[in-house]
Amino acid sequence: MAMSKYDEIFLGVLKEKGHIMPFLDAVFGFLYNCTDFYLIQKDPSDKMGVPAGVAQNCVLKVFKKWEMQARQDSEYYSKKRMASDGNIPPAGQEVEVTSKVLEEAEKPKSRKDDETGTQERAELEKKDVPQGEINAGQNNAHKMNNCKQPGVQIAGDSYNGAVLDNYRWSQSLVDLDIQVPVPEYVTKAHDVRVNITATTLSVAVKGKEAGEWKTLMDGELCQRTNKHESIWNLEPGRCIQVYLQKSIENWWDALLMSEEKIDLSNIDATNPINDLAEDEQMKIQEFMWNQDRRRQGLPTSDQLATEKILKEAWNKEGSPFLGTEYDPSVVNFGNSCTDLPEDFRDLP
Numbered sequence: 001m002a003m004s005k006y007d008e009i010f011l012g013v014l015k016e017k018g019h020i021m022p023f024l025d026a027v028f029g030f031l032y033n034c035t036d037f038y039l040i041q042k043d044p045s046d047k048m049g050v051p052a053g054v055a056q057n058c059v060l061k062v063f064k065k066w067e068m069q070a071r072q073d074s075e076y077y078s079k080k081r082m083a084s085d086g087n088i089p090p091a092g093q094e095v096e097v098t099s100k101v102l103e104e105a106e107k108p109k110s111r112k113d114d115e116t117g118t119q120e121r122a123e124l125e126k127k128d129v130p131q132g133e134i135n136a137g138q139n140n141a142h143k144m145n146n147c148k149q150p151g152v153q154i155a156g157d158s159y160n161g162a163v164l165d166n167y168r169w170s171q172s173l174v175d176l177d178i179q180v181p182v183p184e185y186v187t188k189a190h191d192v193r194v195n196i197t198a199t200t201l202s203v204a205v206k207g208k209e210a211g212e213w214k215t216l217m218d219g220e221l222c223q224r225t226n227k228h229e230s231i232w233n234l235e236p237g238r239c240i241q242v243y244l245q246k247s248i249e250n251w252w253d254a255l256l257m258s259e260e261k262i263d264l265s266n267i268d269a270t271n272p273i274n275d276l277a278e279d280e281q282m283k284i285q286e287f288m289w290n291q292d293r294r295r296q297g298l299p300t301s302d303q304l305a306t307e308k309i310l311k312e313a314w315n316k317e318g319s320p321f322l323g324t325e326y327d328p329s330v331v332n333f334g335n336s337c338t339d340l341p342e343d344f345r346d347l348p
Helices: 007-017 020-034 054-085 099-106 111-128 131-136 278-295 301-313
Strands: 168-171 175-181 192-196 200-206 213-220 231-235 239-245
Touching (some): 192 239
16 A cells, blocks of 8 residues: 555654554544544534544544455455465464564655556456456455355455345444445445435445446345444445444344345354453453463462451451561462461451
8 A cells, every 4th residue: 555645754653652552642642732623512603622422433433444444455465365375374463563664664665566566456356356347337246155145254354244246244243344345436425325324224326327326235224223323434446335333232143134144153253352341351351360370370369369468467456476577478379279367267
């Protein structure tokens, strides 16, 4: 992807911060210091600020836009690597931002490299999409399954969802992503009509003839969604991305009522830790921390809490150790012992 005119500025900030979180903190700090992004309008006539909830929706919309772009790029390069050597690429891993990485990113690409990359990508896309679909702009989704009943997809843009003739969809426990391929001539927002309600979804694009509109998908959703949390984005000449938030956290066996249902017993029902409630995340993190402590032969959180009580009760009235210095060796803080000694259980 070509670098934008702002990348050099952002790279300078990222190089100074060194990590993503401080970088994002600087970006949102700029919005706080220099704009009215965080100022909530008390009255619609106010000239400063934004209505409640608009700022969060703006951030979510931009995030989803680039998340979709990242997914498409990942799928493209995976196909390219698999086509070249037949091997499935290794899973991604989190890396620290280093000066070397930033320097590589700053290096300008030659025009020859850009042209080569563009040509390779065009050839790959031409392979993936039948010629009739490119010319006519019909049946825009690549048919990954010839059978009528869609199977559960476990990767890519149809994760835990399905691929249909004109669109594909994926889902997590809380949301849905729909990708609707469009003809190459659809490049502007006014070429598209997307209508989202709590219970229905329709997508249409302009035809080549004046006044002509082609419906790519239209129907009643399998379950209700939160209309005000739904967004869509057009990637010119490629597809329309639609994001829907579920009203209830559950798994859908179809996107539209008119679809064949997928087998929910075959989906990946694991729930990422970031999707859990805050208290549930804390419990899991505590469990993992305790497991790590046990492996190192160190006291767990329960054992540390017990030791704290012992220290407080050591010199209390009635303690058999009154007047002596606290000695942790008196108590076994091994991995299987978290109980207070009998001498301390009845102390106030």
